[in-house]
Structure formats: C-alpha cells, structure tokens
Amino acid sequence: MVDDQGSVRAVLFDIDGTLVDSNYLHVDAWQRAFDEVGHPVDAWRIHRAIGMDSDKLLDAVLGDDRTNTGDRAKRLHAEYLTASAVRFRTFPGARQLLSAVDSLGVRAVLCTSAPQDELERLLAVLDAGDAVFAVTSAEDVDQAKPDPGIIRAALGKAGVSAGHAVMLGDTVWDVVAAARAGVPCVGVLSGGISRADLVDAGAIAVYEDVADLLRNLEASPLLPR
Template identity: 30%
Template sequence: MRACLFDLDGVLTSTASVHAAAWKEAFDEFLHEHDASAAPFDIDRDYPAYVDGKPRRDGVRDFLASRGIELPEGADDDAPDAHTVSGIGNRKQGLLLEVVKRDGVQPYPGAVRFLEAARDAGLRRAVVSSSENCQAFVEAAGIEDLLEVRVDGVSVREQGLHGKPAPDTFLAAAQELGVPAAQAAVFEDALAGVEAGRAGHFGFVVGVDRAHQADALKEHGASVVVNDIGDLL
C-alpha cells in the first residue's frame, strides 16, 4: 500500500455520535410536524442504514423514503423549519454546529498515532468525508498537518461527484495523491463508506467498528474490521 484514505467522523474524530444526535433531533422535529403519530428516528437502526457516511441531502432523501415521504428539494438557503430536503439538512447543520461550538472536536488518540506512523513510513494520506464541515473539523481536531489531501462534501457539490456509497470521492482523493486505487487503503466506519471502498476496487478496506456492526461492515465490503485504527499499529 502506498496511500491511506481516511473517513473523518468515526474514524479520525469522535464526531459521528454528534452527527447522529443532530440528525435525530432534526428528523424528530420534522416527523412530529408532519405526522404526530410517526415513530421517531432510531439512531441504532436508521442512522447506519440511511444516513451515515452519505452527503447531507442524500441522507435526508433516503431516510424519508424509508418512511414513504417525499419532499421538494428546496434551495440551499431554505429556513431550518422548511419542509424541504434542504430545510431538514439545514436544521441538522445548525444543531451540529451548536454542539461542536460548545464541545469542540476531539481526534481519537489511536487515529493520531496511526496518522503519525503513516507519515513517518512515507505513506500518502487523505481525508475523504461526506461532510461539508470537514475542513473546520480537521482544523479543530488539530490534525490538519497530518493530512495532505481533502475530498469532502464541498468537493462533492463543486465537482459534481457522487457521494458514498459511490466510490467517486475516494477515487478523486487517490488521483490527487497520484496513487492507483489498487495501491490505496480505505478506512471507514460507515456501511456506505465500506461499500464505496469495495466499489472502487481499492487494495484494502478497513472497517472501523464504532457502532457494534462488525458483521455488517464485512458484508458491505470491509477486508478487516477493527475497533480503532490504532489497533493496526
């Protein structure tokens, strides 16, 4: 392997749970307004199945589709209380930033050790995230100098890439690093992410089991599953 391509939330930083909580609050508010009898968003079931690892609007669409709900797309600047795909996404974004502003962003110690070891071994390193907050989170976590390339939700929007589970973002990162997919390893905690690694025919796909779903990670394409990437050292 010549390069490591890391997802951010749940792999390098402990922000996946913050994303999940923000999604739950945003969806539960919408569901109650849409149908007071609707079952709430289930973090353990709905988050990994429909939202985790995907671009924001894709997550909104996929979860709503699971409930038989279809909404207009809306516009980027829709109000957080708008019953549109963009509105719900903006509601989640506002909730997320409130929590991050209050609590900050913490990298996993094992991830920092792995990034440092990869750098020292001469391996190329990229962060590949569906989040449009990726750059701010990387900076807040203090790991920006350990990563050479960033492909994120902003890249998806600006370059017209397909988000995970399509392999586009990982392939774009490998290309920017100048490394063939077969010589790069993907590190992911989301089912959509390991699917993307498999679809892109990467040399190795490491599943990081933060949500007690080791079997599902393997079924979706992980070559190996660990609890933390520091375990690989």
C-alpha cells in the same frame, strides 16, 4: 486488491466516526431536525444511514415525505451540528496513526465529503499537521458515499491508482464506496457499526478503533509490502 505484492502508497482516511468521534452528534442533530419538521425518526434508523450521502439518507429515513421536508431537515441538521461541534473529539491514536503512516512514506489522505465549514471544524479538532498529504471535501464531488466519487477524488489528490491505496472507514458506506472505486477497505468499530456488517460489506480487516489499529500496524493491510 493492492498491486505489486501489496505496495500501498496511500491510505484514504474517513474522518467522521473513524478519526473523530462525531457520528452520534450527527445522529442527534438529524433526530432533532426530523422532530422539528414533524417527522420523528428513531435514532437507530438514522444511525444506520450515517456516512451516506445526505440526500440518500433523507430518502432512506423520510421516504415519500422527503420532498416536503427534506431540504428544511438538512438545513436544521447543519444548524444543530454546528451548535454541537464543541463536543467533537479526536479518537485516541488518530494523530499518531496518521503520523505513523506518513513516516513510512505512505500518503495519508483525508477522504470526506463534508462541507467546508464542517470540514474546518473537524480539521481543527484533528490537528494532524504535516502528517496529512491531502484533503477532500464536498467541493470535490456531486454525491457522497456510497457513490465512489469521493474515493476517486482522494486517489487523484494522492496521485496513486486504486491498486496502490487502502481505505480506512467506519461505515458500510465507506466499504461499499471504496469497493466501487476498486480500493480495499479496512474497518473500525468506533462508528458504531458491527464487525459482521463491515465484513459482509467487504471490509478486508476490522479493528476496534484507530488505537487498536495503531498497536497492530505492522501486521495490518495499511503497511507497504
């Protein structure tokens, strides 16, 4: 729970699937990679693991074959995703939501473990300017979500405790990672994960997308109380 009667001082924003429409490009890149290494995987299985640390994703979808093909699949995923990066697009309302949070004196932190080259592409598409207080990346942690390390790194960059922060994400792994760090998480459906799954994972509220959240910002858990 948020301390001091709900005094929110920072909002930790996931990027992929939350602010930028990229989840299904990740699914496509992974599926093509798995096909190329000779281990075809159904797209829905990949989608269920999107947002998870890449090594854990490989364990989840490749099983015992992960040792033989995982490293090559990871390299191919990066190559295919880079080729698809021109199709990244910011969700309507994303920039405005970041600006609205910033205007309230709340620190907007982009909380991602994307590698630097991918992060630069995401930031260029997002084009949020001065509304963003800080950004995390793969360089800040050894493991991505659902490990809570990236959440804790974001808190450190925001200069706030877990009790004064709220996470915004689109996957079960965002919710789980935030909970492990002691941060409540608000979910959005734009990543393709159901409301029921997000709530079951522990999301304290769920919105259709960032535009829906922006329209209902005054009554949302993101506002300082």
